[in-house]
Amino acid sequence: MNNTLLELKNISYKYKNNLILNKINLKINSGEKIALLGKSGSGKTTLISVLNGTIKPTQGEVKLFNKSFEESDRKQKSKITTIWQDLRLIEDLSAEQNVNCGLLAENNFYFAFKNLLNISSFKKAHKYMQLCRLHYSIYDKKIRKLSGGQKQRVAIARSLIQGSNILLADEPFNNLDPKLITTIKNLLLENVDKNNTKKYPKTALVALHKLDLLNDFDKVIGIRDGKIFFNIKRTNLNKLHLDKIY
Amino acid sequence: MNKLKLNYTSLSFLPILVCIPLGYQLITNIHFGGFKLFQEFLISAFNPKIDNEIIITVINRLNETILIGFFSWLVSIIFGTIFGILSSNIFYIIFNIPNFFYHLIRFFLTVVRSIHEVVWGILLMQIYGINFSIGIIAISIPYIAVNSKVFAEQLETIDHKSFESINEINAPKFSSLLTLIWNPIINTFKNFGLYRLECSIRSTVILGLFGIGGIGTSIFLSFQTLNFRDLWTYLWSLAILIILSGLIFKKIKFNTTNKILSIFFIAVFFITILFSFLYFLYFIFNNNFDNFNSVSSLFKTSSDFGLFDLLKLILETIILSLLSTGIAISLPPLVIGIFNNKTSKIFIKIFAFLLRLIPTPVILLILLTFNNPSLSLAALTLGLHNAGITSKLLFTNLESQNRRNYIAMKSLGISKKTSWLLGLFSQQAKSYLAYCAYRSDIITRETAIVGVIGSVGLGWQLQESLSSFAWQEVSIVLIAYSSIAIVGELINGKIKSSLT
Ligand SMILES: Nc1ncnc2c1ncn2[C@@H]1O[C@H](COP(=O)(O)OP(=O)(O)OP(=O)(O)O)[C@@H](O)[C@H]1O
Ligand SMILES: [Mg+2]
Numbered sequence: 001m002n003n004t005l006l007e008l009k010n011i012s013y014k015y016k017n018n019l020i021l022n023k024i025n026l027k028i029n030s031g032e033k034i035a036l037l038g039k040s041g042s043g044k045t046t047l048i049s050v051l052n053g054t055i056k057p058t059q060g061e062v063k064l065f066n067k068s069f070e071e072s073d074r075k076q077k078s079k080i081t082t083i084w085q086d087l088r089l090i091e092d093l094s095a096e097q098n099v100n101c102g103l104l105a106e107n108n109f110y111f112a113f114k115n116l117l118n119i120s121s122f123k124k125a126h127k128y129m130q131l132c133r134l135h136y137s138i139y140d141k142k143i144r145k146l147s148g149g150q151k152q153r154v155a156i157a158r159s160l161i162q163g164s165n166i167l168l169a170d171e172p173f174n175n176l177d178p179k180l181i182t183t184i185k186n187l188l189l190e191n192v193d194k195n196n197t198k199k200y201p202k203t204a205l206v207a208l209h210k211l212d213l214l215n216d217f218d219k220v221i222g223i224r225d226g227k228i229f230f231n232i233k234r235t236n237l238n239k240l241h242l243d244k245i246y
Numbered sequence: 247m248n249k250l251k252l253n254y255t256s257l258s259f260l261p262i263l264v265c266i267p268l269g270y271q272l273i274t275n276i277h278f279g280g281f282k283l284f285q286e287f288l289i290s291a292f293n294p295k296i297d298n299e300i301i302i303t304v305i306n307r308l309n310e311t312i313l314i315g316f317f318s319w320l321v322s323i324i325f326g327t328i329f330g331i332l333s334s335n336i337f338y339i340i341f342n343i344p345n346f347f348y349h350l351i352r353f354f355l356t357v358v359r360s361i362h363e364v365v366w367g368i369l370l371m372q373i374y375g376i377n378f379s380i381g382i383i384a385i386s387i388p389y390i391a392v393n394s395k396v397f398a399e400q401l402e403t404i405d406h407k408s409f410e411s412i413n414e415i416n417a418p419k420f421s422s423l424l425t426l427i428w429n430p431i432i433n434t435f436k437n438f439g440l441y442r443l444e445c446s447i448r449s450t451v452i453l454g455l456f457g458i459g460g461i462g463t464s465i466f467l468s469f470q471t472l473n474f475r476d477l478w479t480y481l482w483s484l485a486i487l488i489i490l491s492g493l494i495f496k497k498i499k500f501n502t503t504n505k506i507l508s509i510f511f512i513a514v515f516f517i518t519i520l521f522s523f524l525y526f527l528y529f530i531f532n533n534n535f536d537n538f539n540s541v542s543s544l545f546k547t548s549s550d551f552g553l554f555d556l557l558k559l560i561l562e563t564i565i566l567s568l569l570s571t572g573i574a575i576s577l578p579p580l581v582i583g584i585f586n587n588k589t590s591k592i593f594i595k596i597f598a599f600l601l602r603l604i605p606t607p608v609i610l611l612i613l614l615t616f617n618n619p620s621l622s623l624a625a626l627t628l629g630l631h632n633a634g635i636t637s638k639l640l641f642t643n644l645e646s647q648n649r650r651n652y653i654a655m656k657s658l659g660i661s662k663k664t665s666w667l668l669g670l671f672s673q674q675a676k677s678y679l680a681y682c683a684y685r686s687d688i689i690t691r692e693t694a695i696v697g698v699i700g701s702v703g704l705g706w707q708l709q710e711s712l713s714s715f716a717w718q719e720v721s722i723v724l725i726a727y728s729s730i731a732i733v734g735e736l737i738n739g740k741i742k743s744s745l746t
Contacts, residue, residue, distance in 0.1 A: 082414050090412075
């Protein structure tokens with residue numbers, strides 16, 4: 001089934017006369033696991049920001065479920081979740097409060113209020129934090145006081161708890177040790193479906209630097225200077241492709 | 247030759263140059279007629295009157311002061327938060343409201359803020375007569391605008407990236423807003439909101455000087471009748487009140503994880519809003535507007551108040567603000583730096599406390615005992631009072647600062663004063679100046695009160711116009727005040743952004 005969830009049509013993004021994305025065409029189909037490769041400064045983060053609607057492209061069209069992104073309603077937009085490269089957690093809130101922020105979309109104002117007052121239920125948040133191997137002693141610690149890898153996993157838990165279909169992840173394995181990388185990778189790419197929750201996103205686009213992680217992806221996209229150089233099945237990837245973008 | 251380099255440290259000391267013209271005018275105006283009075287005033291400080299009668303008066307008057315001070319604080323902090331949110335750009339980004347409204351509400355708040363609570367009080371008194379609630383309303387109006395500015399400023403520091411990440415979660419807009427502003431609001435309340443209670447009490451005292459109840463009225467009456475011993479009883483009891491209110495808040499730990507406390511605060515929040523609205527309605531419907539009609543008819547009378555006079559008064563007011571600001575900025579670091587030892591520090595602290603404690607009109611009246619009224623004298627008054635406030639901030643910051651550099655420099659044999667300047671003060675200079683920029687706004691507003699008594703600037707004209715019911719003149723003076731404040735705010739904003 002080739003059901004297109006997200007589509008970029010001829011996208012360009014200019015910032016102060018610098019062309020950061022250059023005529024990008026891209027389709028993300030349901031169930032696809034896509035790795036996004038490219039050297040530092042090639043435009044990976046910018047591409048992800050366009051995909052989740054944070055950056056409005058200078059030119060071109062973003063389509064979500066075959067509808068213009070602008071016209072999509074809040075419920076539809078919340079089908080996308082993002083793990084940011086710079087995490088973008090709220091530093092003054094605790095880890096569990098940050099994870100609970102992922103539930104804001106499906107809850108009302110009162111939930112947000114209770115979360116800030118620290119009187120909401122953190123049961124669900126704790127479950128996802130456990131999945132990310134976060135120790136319970138850091139649940140109520142402020143983000144400022146956590147280590148790099150702990151922050152990384154709080155951001156991942158916040159993203160997973162949203163239960164979105166589409167995951168956009170920008171180098172989500174930063175700061176993680178090899179064992180954690182395997183755990184998190186399985187969580188993100190649904191290779192392990194613990195307790196049959198089926199909540200994890202089935203479709204994922206992940207910006208990567210570590211090439212040894214490629215084996216779990218179906219497709220690979222290579223980008224350089226804001227341009228897509230290749231968009232192929234992983235099994236077709238060879239050294240020539242990589243030489244082009246690095 | 248060494249060039250004088252302009253940096254934060256030298257900028258903190260340079261404004262002391264205002265003392266040259268100021269000192270010149272003060273010296274030419276010296277007289278010794280009031281020396282006896284001044285002496286008596288000083289001696290009475292150590293010999294305040296204490297008997298049953300005065301204690302009962304103090305208690306009654308303080309009760310009024312506490313009530314007006316507390317309720318105006320509560321109302322202004324709560325509505326200040328709300329207006330702070332409404333005038334912060336994050337609100338407009340989240341709700342996608344045109345920027346026009348952002349500028350509109352900011353402009354409106356600047357105008358409201360530019361008019362001193364005493365002026366609001368006098369205006370309201372003319373319309374509604376003397377009334378207990380006038381004090382609360384008169385303080386609340388400008389304070390809401392002042393508080394909203396501080397809250398809005400803190401909300402502007404919210405990282406755009408955390409906004410983007412919350413926005414990407416696609417939560418309901420109110421949930422996103424609340425989640426983003428929560429911590430800045432709580433922190434501003436802790437760091438700034440509690441301190442505002444002291445300001446509210448001080449403003450209540452000032453309003454009292456103009457006849458709106460509380461201990462201020464007693465202070466003024468005892469000064470007028472030259473009962474200095476009574477005066478000091480009132481001043482010392484006021485001092486105790488201010489110190490106590492500060493201590494109580496220091497003791498309360500505002501812990502947002504405490505459920506009962508949270509619910510209590512939320513209840514207070516909503517009850518205050520509800521009561522304010524109800525009271526507002528009551529106030530509107532329970533006052534016959536006969537007075538108001540006469541006021542509006544007076545708007546139409548022409549005045550002999552020329553443009554030239556107005557410009558002169560505006561200029562006077564600006565000079566007055568500049569001179570006072572110069573003193574308020576430079577005097578504290580200069581004095582603290584020169585007299586840098588333990589005993590002098592205690593004396594400076596006590597002196598600064600007294601300067602904060604004694605209302606500016608009273609300081610001015612005391613200074614009048616050996617100097618003829620002049621612009622410089624009014625400037626000195628305002629400058630000294632505000633130096634009392636800036637020096638408190640400077641002391642607090644200096645004491646909480648790491649002394650490593652200072653000690654290292656001293657151990658290198660560098661003189662104590664130089665080490666203090668380069669090792670301690672220079673690291674504070676930037677934030678100190680940023681605070682002084684904010685303070686200068688307040689000083690401009692306060693020129694209204696010394697103007698009324700010291701017969702300079704717009705404040706004096708305001709008093710004249712009010713007492714002769716020349717409402718058109720009053721409105722012109724108020725517009726002039728607002729214009730100065732708006733221009734001042736623009737300049738301050740520029741200076742502030744170049745400093746940080
Ligand atoms: N906010 C910004 N303002 C100006 N230029 C920017 C901004 N963000 C990104 N750029 C520029 O856009 C280009 C692409 O940046 P981007 O962050 O998308 O790269 P990236 O592939 O994610 O790099 P990395 O692997 O280092 O994260 C870079 O040249 C960068 O300098
Ligand atoms: Mg990046």
